[in-house]
Amino acid sequence: MLLDNVRELSAFSSDGKPFIYKNAHSVSLQFDNTAVQSEMYVAAPDALLLGYTVTMMGFLLFKHSPGTIAMIGLGGGSLAKYCYRNLPHAAIVVAENNPEVIALKDHFHIPEDDRRLQIRCQDGRDLVRDADSDYEILLVDGFDHTGQPPQLCSQAFYDDCYQALAPEGIMAVNLLGSRANMTHYLDRIQRSFDGAAIAVEALESSNMIVFACKGKSLEMPDQAIMNGLKDLELQHALLLRMTAQNILRQRRTDKLIAALHLSAAQLRAG
Template identity: 40%
Template sequence: MNFFTPERIEKTRALVRDGKPFVFDDGDMRTLHFNEQVVQSAMRLSAPDELVIPYTQAMAGFLSMHPAPQHILMIGLGGGSLVKYCYRHFPSARITVLESNADVLALRDQFMIPADDARLHVLHVDAIAHMQKLAVGSVDVIMLDGFDAKGAPAALRSHEFFFNCQFVLAERGVLITNMGDQYDNIVGTVTQGQLVFGAFHHWWFRVTTDNSHVAVAVCAIDDEASAASLRIAALDIAEQSSLELVYPKNLASE
């Protein structure tokens, strides 16, 4: 579906209000916006658990690098596409979602996100402050998809943030990041991610179908055997998900 036809842009522009999130329905499609230029999340009303936007499909693909997570930490609720996917496909996993925007949380029911229960907890907190309270090695997968009306907050691409991610991830834990298409966010995420996780445990991919970008890092011992096996797994997933490896390019030819 083309989210940016002149008619849709005109209709969504009329709903923009001081950077607050809003919902727009177009037939079977429900979308979340802060403005008329960017779709934050999309859901088919007839299939609310389906992953519609290509970057979410790519992020879900990398969950196979840790196929049986016990604790999934999500930063950014949005329209809950990844929350609903993980809730359905990982019934043994505990899912914690960190969302700082109360207005986004208020739209939860409109995107058919399950209510909190023994497995799912959606918290209205600052992500960095909350992560500092988590125990070392207590998380198997971190899915970072945190954007506001201005884009990706700089704090979520800082050295402190990536250090906190590495600290709370268990051995072979995976950090999967939606970088969008903002240059500053991509450069900051890749630079700090590789500094903290190591160049051979952090990869930058472009989603070829919509020009968004995804980064993947694995918390693992930095040795040749580990790097080789992780490289093969990452590139296999990328091939299945129509992703182009952007950096480090040399991994594709070794």
């Protein structure tokens, strides 16, 4: 279904089926007339338009040139296209469980499958459960018309995400919903990744992006992150500096909170 004016959009009820809304400047994928799932500039189809996608690319701060990337959720293919065009050494697999979403991919200029890109009609839960522990990057951005599917935010799912990653692999998860739910999901990620996780607010949105790692990649010193940022900014037209600053600020906050909890525990024990 293709809609091309505001009147049609405001009156349309899709019953949870994905549809395309197009105006002079952009094309968006939506499940209803209130929320945009993915958006693309007509003049720059490979650019990242939504702030949360830019923040998810913050994994580059810790791994500049990954060789294997897995994604859960295709949507309009924003992340898949960006990684395909700008990370030429990466082999990318995308799991999307809705064939109606995959059927709309030509509207978003998503490349055809080749030796570097595979788009599978598969539940993301199965992708990570059956993985061979070799993904350097895992991007979890799976939503349907009801929000975040239960199978993509369970403790078992995050356990499988950990196992699916290569040593020092990094996961970035897009969370959206009530603050209580997002905090609950963050707690699950922390348990699955033995505390190696950090949550930041997404740029220009109410989404929360959680970065987690299998190893110690997220402990990279502040100065090393900022030094690497100089090269990244030459290669990527992204607001990575803002994401880096948000991550470093949150790391300091998390350390302070942990220290306060430790002091309180010591006082109770003493």
